[in-house]
Amino acid sequence: MNSTTNSLPWATPILVLATVDDGSNFNDAFHMTIASVAVITVLLVGSLSLWRTTSDHCIPSGPWGLPILGSFPFLTNYPELTLDHWAKKFGPIYSLKLGNQLFVVLSDPGVVKDIMITNGAIFSSRRNMFIKAQTILKGRAITSSGYTDRWRRHRRIAAAFFQPRVIDAYNGDIDIEAASMIKCMYEASCGGAVSINPARHAGRYFMNNMLTITFGMRTHSYDDPMVVEVLRMSREFMNCTGPLSNLIDYVGFLQYIPTSMRSRGRKLHSDFKKTYGDLIRNIDAKMKQGACVSHCLTKTMLEIREKEGLDELDMTMLASAFMVAGVETPAGIISWFIALVSTRPEIQAKAHAELNSVVGRKRMPSIDDLENLTYCRSIIKEVERFRNPFWLGTPHASTEDFQYNGYYIPKDTVVICNTYTMHFNAQRYPDPFVFNPDRYADDILSSSESSNLPDPYQRDHWMYGVGRRICPGSAFADRSLLLAISRLLWAFQISEVLGEPIDLTEYDGLSGRSPLPYNAMFRPRHNVSAILENVPL
Ligand code: HEM
Numbered sequence: 275m276n277s278t279t280n281s282l283p284w285a286t287p288i289l290v291l292a293t294v295d296d297g298s299n300f301n302d303a304f305h306m307t308i309a310s311v312a313v314i315t316v317l318l319v320g321s322l323s324l325w326r327t328t329s330d331h332c333i334p335s336g337p338w339g340l341p342i343l344g345s346f347p348f349l350t351n352y353p354e355l356t357l358d359h360w361a362k363k364f365g366p367i368y369s370l371k372l373g374n375q376l377f378v379v380l381s382d383p384g385v386v387k388d389i390m391i392t393n394g395a396i397f398s399s400r401r402n403m404f405i406k407a408q409t410i411l412k413g414r415a416i417t418s419s420g421y422t423d424r425w426r427r428h429r430r431i432a433a434a435f436f437q438p439r440v441i442d443a444y445n446g447d448i449d450i451e452a453a454s455m456i457k458c459m460y461e462a463s464c465g466g467a468v469s470i471n472p473a474r475h476a477g478r479y480f481m482n483n484m485l486t487i488t489f490g491m492r493t494h495s496y497d498d499p500m501v502v503e504v505l506r507m508s509r510e511f512m513n514c515t516g517p518l519s520n521l522i523d524y525v526g527f528l529q530y531i532p533t534s535m536r537s538r539g540r541k542l543h544s545d546f547k548k549t550y551g552d553l554i555r556n557i558d559a560k561m562k563q564g565a566c567v568s569h570c571l572t573k574t575m576l577e578i579r580e581k582e583g584l585d586e587l588d589m590t591m592l593a594s595a596f597m598v599a600g601v602e603t604p605a606g607i608i609s610w611f612i613a614l615v616s617t618r619p620e621i622q623a624k625a626h627a628e629l630n631s632v633v634g635r636k637r638m639p640s641i642d643d644l645e646n647l648t649y650c651r652s653i654i655k656e657v658e659r660f661r662n663p664f665w666l667g668t669p670h671a672s673t674e675d676f677q678y679n680g681y682y683i684p685k686d687t688v689v690i691c692n693t694y695t696m697h698f699n700a701q702r703y704p705d706p707f708v709f710n711p712d713r714y715a716d717d718i719l720s721s722s723e724s725s726n727l728p729d730p731y732q733r734d735h736w737m738y739g740v741g742r743r744i745c746p747g748s749a750f751a752d753r754s755l756l757l758a759i760s761r762l763l764w765a766f767q768i769s770e771v772l773g774e775p776i777d778l779t780e781y782d783g784l785s786g787r788s789p790l791p792y793n794a795m796f797r798p799r800h801n802v803s804a805i806l807e808n809v810p811l
Contacts, residue, residue, distance in 0.1 A: 332682035334378060336360065336368035342525060344371035349518045354665035354694035357381075361695040367681060373524030375401065377669070378683055381692040383702075383730035389678060390670060390691060390741040391730075398742040399671040401688050404523045406515040409539035410546070414591035417599065421673055421742075427582050428592055432746045435487060435571055441750050443569075445641050447486045452757045453638060453809040455479040456765050458496070459796055460806065466797035469771040473791060476608035476758070477505045477601065483754055484600040488593050489553045490570035495811060503549055508602035509782075510542055516784025517669050517690070546594040554589055571596060596747075603663050604751050606788035610661040611654065611759055613776045613789045614709055616768050621711060625650055625763045626799065635800045639760040644753065650760040652714035655721060659735040660709050663787045665694040667739045693736040702731065720756075722748035766796040 337360055339345045348356050349372075357379055360368060366382035380386045390397045399421035402408060407418035416432055419425040434440065455475050463470045474496070481504050482492040493501050514520075514535065522528040522535055529536070557572045567573050575582075575589045584592075615621050628649045633639045639647060669690045676683045683689075698706040703713060717724070717734055724734040725744060738745040745751070762768070770776055771793050781787040 332677075332680065333376070333684070334364070334367045334369045334681045336364050336370045336379070339371040342373065343521070344373055344375070344524070346372050346518070346521050346524065353516075353518050354692075357666070357690070357692050358695045358698070361692055367678075369687075372518065373521075373526070375524050375688060376684065376686075377688045377690060379690045379692050381695040383696060383733065383736075386691050386696075386736075386740055387730040389676075389683075390689060393676065394741040396674045396676050397670050397672050397689055399673045400743075401669065401671045401686075403515070403517075403520075404529050405520050405535060405539045406523075409536065410511065410514065410543050411591050411595070412543065412587060414588050415595035416592060417595050417668060420671070424588075427584075428588070429746065431571070431575065431578075431582070431592065432596070434574075436746050436748075436750050438749065441753065444483075444487065444750070447492075448483055448754050448757060449641060450810065451479050451482045451486075451492070452754070452761050453806060454482075454811055455758060456638070456761050456802070457806040457809045458811060459762075460765070460798065460802050461811075463796045465803065466766070466795065469774075469793035469795050471791055471793050472612050472796075473605065473609050473788065474501075474505065476605040477501075477508075479608075479758060480601045480605045480754065481505065481508075481597075483750075484597050486570070487600070487750075488550075488571045488596045489557065490568035490573065491553075500549075503545075504597060504601065507542065507545055507549065508598050510538070511598045512602050512786035513784055514538055514542060517666050519784040547590055550593045550597065551586065551590045554586070554593060599745070600747055600751070602786045602788070604755055606663045606786060607654070607657055607661075607755055608758055608762075609788050610663075611657045612762070612768055612794055613778055613792060614657060614660070615653070615763075616770045616776060616794050618709070619767075619769075621653065622763060622768065625653060625760075629760065629764045633764060636805070638805060639757070639764050641753070641757060644756050644760065647756065647760050648715075648718065649711065650763060651720070651756055652711040652717070653763075654755055654759055655714045655717065655734050656709060656711040658721065658737045659697045659703065661781075661787070661789075662693050662697060662735065662737045664737065664739075664785060665692075665787075666785070667691045667693060667736070668743065670741065670743060691736060691740050696736055720749065720752045722752050762796075765798060765802045767799055769795045769797070771795055 337345055337348070340347065360370070361379065361381035366380065366385045368379055370377050370379065380389060400407065400418050402413070402420065403418065407413055411418050413419060414424075416425060416428040419428065455478070458478075459470060459472065459475050460466075462475070478493065478496065478501055481501065485491050485493065520535055522533060554572050554576075557567055558576055560567050561573065561576060572589070572593060575584055575592065578584070579589065628647060629639065632646045633643055644651075667690065669688045672683055672685055672687045672689060675685050697703070700706050714734060719727075719734070721734055721738065725738050725748065727733050738748040774793060776792045776794065777790050780790050782790055
């Protein structure tokens with residue numbers, strides 16, 4: 275995040291349209307003509323329409339928007355900073371517009387609870403986004419569907435996979451994958467002699483976890499082409515689907531123009547169909563031949579497809595949603611964790627002391643140890659507060675008109691839970707811009723448990739979202755993250771590479787943010803190689 279992103283970019287309309295290139299490449303004469311018409315329209319009617327968003331009486335007030343574009347030009351880079359700036363100016367509930375779409379931004383835990391949780395029957399839908407919902411997921415995958423019967427059916431299927439006893443059944447698998455990640459990092463770094471980029475190791479750990487849950491399989495090496503393809507698709511999804519980042523989502527006529535974003539969305543849809551659709555067809559064929567297929571999402575979907583009315587596209591997109599949601603985001607948390615602790619030896623020393631006392635040096639931390647690794651858990655919670663990959667969450671949408679404390683929120687409003695402002699609130703988190711795991715010293719709950727606390731001001735953070743759409747994979751993510759992070763701390767002394775400081779402010783991706791690529795040193799703390807000898811790669 276460079277310094278310019280801290281100030282609001284009050285760009286001229288022409289600059290504004292240049293910024294659109296981010297999502298919709300205006301690079302030929304035809305597109306420039308359309309851009310020019312839009313600019314002239316802006317200039318002609320701007321003075322009247324600038325006031326529109328503040329003139330709706332009971333709708334919460336908020337920043338002025340430009341006609342056609344609304345507040346889009348101010349939200350193209352690091353939108354969380356702009357939303358935070360406006361929260362300080364307009365308060366815990368304010369509105370803005372992108373195109374004709376009204377947004378309401380909520381920046382206080384109590385207000386979030388009153389609206390998104392207590393009134394979850396009204397605030398649990400999604401806007402039918404052009405790129406994410408219509409182009410990539412074709413309205414099928416759970417994450418982008420409206421609050422419909424189809425969503426309820428898909429949510430039931432997803433939730434069944436993350437019941438505590440089902441998660442327990444995967445303990446053996448995540449145990450192997452976390453050990454394999456440590457072994458691969460040890461070998462790739464030549465026993466700690468050379469620096470490595472940890473991102474692809476973290477990516478493959480979560481990828482193998484999700485392949486096991488979704489398709490009952492794992493990859494056995496980094497050279498498997500599936501590793502590259504799955505990680506590429508997950509990253510591409512995050513880069514195409516930021517909730518505020520594509521003007522094409524909000525300005526209808528752009529959807530009829532052959533922009534690069536539309537092509538990327540269509541390509542990603544067919545890539546999902548090819549990669550994950552093929553895996554589903556293979557499992558279907560095996561089941562028809564009576565071959566043994568391990569318990570997994572795909573097997574379940576195939577068994578209940580008629581009862582639940584699932585067609586091939588439903589199954590492919592639900593599997594794709596699992597693969598996207600469960601890989602890139604937790605892998606990003608591991609990357610932020612390494613980046614943040616690599617310059618904080620005192621935090622690592624405190625974690626090492628805990629690991630020495632709970633686990634010792636002769637074996638790795640196991641899943642049974644996790645509840646006693648309270649400081650390691652505090653570190654993760656602080657990473658998640660400090661560098662939430664989804665500062666804007668996945669916005670919800672309202673399905674009815676609603677009144678709240680004198681405000682009016684019309685049906686079809688998009689509601690954003692502004693986690694950046696909430697995570698850096700100095701009253702809740704003293705010295706909020708300091709990375710300090712000790713702030714969670716008395717917190718004994720996992721994050722998924724914390725998200726059910728009745729008092730919203732006591733919640734550890736808001737990374738998993740809120741209400742009826744809250745992340746169904748949170749308990750599984752908590753467990754696999756804690757196992758990975760405690761093993762990384764147990765195995766290695768992590769540090770920056772001399773002369774290559776890690777950038778902690780800039781990040782990659784429009785949603786699901788990860789740090790920019792970096793290398794770090796992983797020096798073994800003890801005889802890691804002997805303990806990992808029998809672990810598969
Ligand atoms: C660190 C890891 C993760 C983070 C930060 C995360 C975050 C989120 C967030 C913010 C939402 C939107 C919640 C809302 O609408 O209020 C969400 C939804 C979702 N997540 Fe996760 N998630 C993570 C891991 C996972 C995993 C491992 C899975 C496993 C498949 C998963 C599956 C889903 C699904 C299917 C949805 C859509 C739910 C719906 O719309 O009803 N997530 N996640």
